[in-house]
Amino acid sequence: MNEQQSILLEQLLEQVQKPAQYIGGEMNSVIKDWDSVRFRFAFCFPDTYEIGMSHLGMKILYHLINSRQDALCERVFMPAADMADRMRQSGLPLFSWETRHLLTEFDIIGFTLQYEMSYTNILEMLDLARIPAYRDQRTDDMPFVVAGGPCAFNPEPLAPFIDAFMIGDGEDVMHELIEVIRDGREAKKEKIDILRDLARLEGVYVPALYQAEYNEDGTLRAFYPVDDAAPKVVKKRVVKDLSAAIYPDTIPVPYTEIVHDRMVLEIMRGCTRGCRFCQAGMLYRPVRERSMDRLLELADKLQQSTGYEEMSLSSLSSGDFSCLPQLIQALMDRYRDKRVGVSLPSMRIDNIVKQSLEETQQVKKSGLTLAPEAGTQRLRDVINKGVTEDDLIRSVTDAFECGWSSVKLYFMMGLPTETDEDLRGIGDLAKKVVDAYYRVPKEMRSKNGVRVTASASVFVPKPFTPFQWAAQDTMETVHEKQASLREYLKLKCVHFNWHESGLSMLEACISRGDRRIGDVIYAAWKRGCRLDGWNEHFKFDQWIEAFHDCGLTPDFYAYRERPYEELLPWQFIDAGVSQEYLKKENEKARQVQTTKDCRHGCNGCGLHTWGVCDWVKHPPLKDSDKMSAPLFD
Amino acid sequence: MKMIVVFEKAPRLRLIGHLDLMRAMQRALRRSGLPLRYSQGFNPHILLTFAAPLSVGMPGKREIMEVPLEHDVTPEDFVQKLSSALPPDLPVLSARPVDERHPAPMALLTAAVYEAQLEQVPDNFQQTIDGFLAQKEINVMRKTKSGLKPSDIRPMIYDLRLQGGTLHMALALSEKATCKPDLLLQSLFEFAQTERPRALITRLQLLGEEDGVFKPLESL
Ligand code: SF4
Numbered sequence: 001m002n003e004q005q006s007i008l009l010e011q012l013l014e015q016v017q018k019p020a021q022y023i024g025g026e027m028n029s030v031i032k033d034w035d036s037v038r039f040r041f042a043f044c045f046p047d048t049y050e051i052g053m054s055h056l057g058m059k060i061l062y063h064l065i066n067s068r069q070d071a072l073c074e075r076v077f078m079p080a081a082d083m084a085d086r087m088r089q090s091g092l093p094l095f096s097w098e099t100r101h102l103l104t105e106f107d108i109i110g111f112t113l114q115y116e117m118s119y120t121n122i123l124e125m126l127d128l129a130r131i132p133a134y135r136d137q138r139t140d141d142m143p144f145v146v147a148g149g150p151c152a153f154n155p156e157p158l159a160p161f162i163d164a165f166m167i168g169d170g171e172d173v174m175h176e177l178i179e180v181i182r183d184g185r186e187a188k189k190e191k192i193d194i195l196r197d198l199a200r201l202e203g204v205y206v207p208a209l210y211q212a213e214y215n216e217d218g219t220l221r222a223f224y225p226v227d228d229a230a231p232k233v234v235k236k237r238v239v240k241d242l243s244a245a246i247y248p249d250t251i252p253v254p255y256t257e258i259v260h261d262r263m264v265l266e267i268m269r270g271c272t273r274g275c276r277f278c279q280a281g282m283l284y285r286p287v288r289e290r291s292m293d294r295l296l297e298l299a300d301k302l303q304q305s306t307g308y309e310e311m312s313l314s315s316l317s318s319g320d321f322s323c324l325p326q327l328i329q330a331l332m333d334r335y336r337d338k339r340v341g342v343s344l345p346s347m348r349i350d351n352i353v354k355q356s357l358e359e360t361q362q363v364k365k366s367g368l369t370l371a372p373e374a375g376t377q378r379l380r381d382v383i384n385k386g387v388t389e390d391d392l393i394r395s396v397t398d399a400f401e402c403g404w405s406s407v408k409l410y411f412m413m414g415l416p417t418e419t420d421e422d423l424r425g426i427g428d429l430a431k432k433v434v435d436a437y438y439r440v441p442k443e444m445r446s447k448n449g450v451r452v453t454a455s456a457s458v459f460v461p462k463p464f465t466p467f468q469w470a471a472q473d474t475m476e477t478v479h480e481k482q483a484s485l486r487e488y489l490k491l492k493c494v495h496f497n498w499h500e501s502g503l504s505m506l507e508a509c510i511s512r513g514d515r516r517i518g519d520v521i522y523a524a525w526k527r528g529c530r531l532d533g534w535n536e537h538f539k540f541d542q543w544i545e546a547f548h549d550c551g552l553t554p555d556f557y558a559y560r561e562r563p564y565e566e567l568l569p570w571q572f573i574d575a576g577v578s579q580e581y582l583k584k585e586n587e588k589a590r591q592v593q594t595t596k597d598c599r600h601g602c603n604g605c606g607l608h609t610w611g612v613c614d615w616v617k618h619p620p621l622k623d624s625d626k627m628s629a630p631l632f633d
Numbered sequence: 634m635k636m637i638v639v640f641e642k643a644p645r646l647r648l649i650g651h652l653d654l655m656r657a658m659q660r661a662l663r664r665s666g667l668p669l670r671y672s673q674g675f676n677p678h679i680l681l682t683f684a685a686p687l688s689v690g691m692p693g694k695r696e697i698m699e700v701p702l703e704h705d706v707t708p709e710d711f712v713q714k715l716s717s718a719l720p721p722d723l724p725v726l727s728a729r730p731v732d733e734r735h736p737a738p739m740a741l742l743t744a745a746v747y748e749a750q751l752e753q754v755p756d757n758f759q760q761t762i763d764g765f766l767a768q769k770e771i772n773v774m775r776k777t778k779s780g781l782k783p784s785d786i787r788p789m790i791y792d793l794r795l796q797g798g799t800l801h802m803a804l805a806l807s808e809k810a811t812c813k814p815d816l817l818l819q820s821l822f823e824f825a826q827t828e829r830p831r832a833l834i835t836r837l838q839l840l841g842e843e844d845g846v847f848k849p850l851e852s853l
Contacts, residue, residue, distance in 0.1 A: 014648075020648045023648060025722045253660055255649045255654075255656075256649070256653055304664060306664070307660035307662070307663035307664035307718070308660065309660075309663070339677050
């Protein structure tokens with residue numbers, strides 16, 4: 001930005017809430033000489049600093065791009081509403097946190113897609129940056145706008161805005177994408193030709209090269225490439241060896257408080273459990289672990305470079321990590337003198353940890369989070385959540401014996417086949433957890449008294465899950481169920497949290513949306529929607545109006561059970577898990593049949609033909625090797 | 634031993650609050666590998682005290698903190714280790730070892746020097762300043778525990794000069810008496826009967842006294 005804009009920014013900072021989030025200059029943030037590189041990448045997180053800075057994927061890619069000699073990567077976050085308004089009023093465009101360059105000065109603007117309800121923030125950020133949202137309105141000299149992350153597996157709702165999507169693990173494809181755009185721009189190629197080159201990369205989807213056609217009833221009739229460079233099917237990228245993959249040994253340490261202010265060690269990617277509602281569990285297959293050596297090396301470097309006083313382990317189901325007790329023991333050993341706490345990823349208080357707990361206070365006793373997801377065994381079998389009531393009660397009892405006193409229980413309501421009995425089951429389970437506390441002898445349990453928080457989110461059917469065809473409960477039904485749950489959870493020591501049903505309904509529309517949903521998102525943004533994930537900013541009515549503006553209805557997307565024959569908007573993406581497998585799993589769900597954890601034998605999900613999954617040939621774990629208490633993250 | 638450390642809080646960081654700055658410094662110390670001392674108890678933290686918190690919005694040229702150490706370290710070594718662990722906007726300028734019984738900087742602090750860069754200087758402002766200082770009493774309303782109360786800040790102003798567009802001030806800052814630069818500016822411009830211009834206020838130096846003479850706090 002120019003001198004005048006810098007002065008303006010300094011003035012704005014004095015007028016807004018939490019100004020320190022905008023200043024950058026954090027320890028370990030990477031500031032490279034702007035003119036010394038061939039290529040500049042603005043990594044945009046479509047939510048505010050405190051959330052974006054807590055996100056692991058961003059740290060990995062920030063480190064990866066900056067480790068290239070020829071490139072620099074700077075961070076950009078969504079300004080809070082007051083800052084966004086003032087920037088717009090005063091004409092200050094959106095800038096990068098490191099060197100305060102305007103977004104238009106970068107070669108690529110990359111968004112990470114973690115949550116559908118942050119999509120209006122993408123439009124807001126582009127607008128603040130003075131970049132047209134619709135890709136066909138951007139000229140060739142403007143930056144490329146790309147996106148990746150879990151929500152990119154159904155890229156269609158953002159297809160009108162994004163030039164290229166990266167599908168799957170980003171570590172390898174990011175380099176390839178950067179090089180294609182870098183070389184194309186240096187050779188002064190036309191944008192459309194660079195897009196063609198991008199479409200030839202495995203795992204890259206270029207929406208401009210595809211066409212969608214619809215039936216009269218609004219369903220998708222056909223979806224096909226209109227250019228030779230574009231493949232019919234876009235295959236997700238998989239990083240086979242996680243230990244060899246790049247991982248940050250240094251991360252920016254914020255000055256201000258953020259949501260997760262600590263070092264994070266990604267111990268593995270993927271999950272073998274196969275919960276049927278869980279999109280991440282399907283998208284991140286296969287399971288890959290980082291080696292102990294690599295993890296300890298990273299842990300040492302991270303601690304030295306950040307000075308953090310806390311470390312947490314990250315994965316979808318850390319309890320399944322094959323050497324978890326050894327890892328925790330090793331971390332506690334090396335961190336004892338350095339006063340670094342290790343926060344346990346989930347609930348697996350087995351003997352080793354229990355023993356260490358008695359020795360030291362290194363393990364943080366922050367709240368304990370368990371996710372039984374459903375209130376009865378029948379429904380847990382339907383969703384293939386391999387947790388029994390006994391497991392749960394044993395886990396909380398262990399924790400209570402170690403001094404924990406507050407437990408969070410996560411449930412979903414509106415799961416396929418749910419009845420009132422399942423809702424009652426949620427109340428029963430909460431009660432049993434309270435009882436478990438009182439059964440622990442007084443001298444062993446915490447004196448604070450027990451506190452159980454039961455949260456019930458609204459089930460959102462997601463692409464690439466066995467429930468991708470399912471109808472979501474209508475908002476009316478959700479409200480009735482919430483009222484019943486409130487009754488069932490009127491218990492001593494139990495607190496009930498529920499979710500905004502409108503938000504979940506919109507999330508269902510967008511996550512399974514087609515290209516036309518892009519216009520709805522744009523219309524909603526035009527009507528003032530942004531920061532939708534923040535209660536105080538969420539404008540449900542404006543969203544509904546936005547659907548009307550575009551001649552569409554939310555019911556069509558959220559409440560309709562889709563037949564197997566219907567062409568799904570995301571079907572051209574190959575996530576490894578086959579549509580046949582998902583159908584089979586959906587049928588088993590209807591028959592209340594469970595599917596075993598992959599570690600007891602490959603279930604043939606589709607990835608077995610890719611040669612990337614170690615569990616295909618792995619001798620099945622015996623029942624006796626089974627995790628003593630299944631982990632719920 | 635303890636180390637008396639002088640560091641700068643650069644203008645870029647001026648909007649960082651005291652607690653955030655403190656945490657950043659603690660993490661820097663942890664990165665430095667220096668032999669730190671920790672508090673006892675459940676949540677051990679690094680022992681570290683600042684001579685005087687800086688208000689949000691104010692950069693500091695020579696801020697002071699005291700860092701108790703487990704065992705002796707040369708000041709050169711200390712500066713070198715801590716420097717490499719600090720971000721560019723938070724450089725460490727010097728360190729002086731003192732023994733355990735040395736009074737805490739906070740206890741020796743009596744005043745601070747500030748500068749305020751004024752966006753515009755009113756006409757004949759020097760005369761205004763002279764008139765302002767010639768007053769026997771300068772009564773301002775101050776927030777106290779028992780509500781707003783009048784208080785005389787004249788004895789707390791040790792120096793007030795205009796140099797070009799910059800106002801230099803030396804004001805009381807201690808456990809007993811404090812006049813914040815903001816309060817002084819407010820009172821001065823009320824006296825001048827002109828609107829207060831925007832001003833970036835920087836704290837330049839913390840002071841203590843020796844034999845009735847002000848000296849840089851870090852030298853005491
Ligand atoms: S290939 Fe087999 S073992 Fe691997 S994730 Fe799929 S079902 Fe599980």
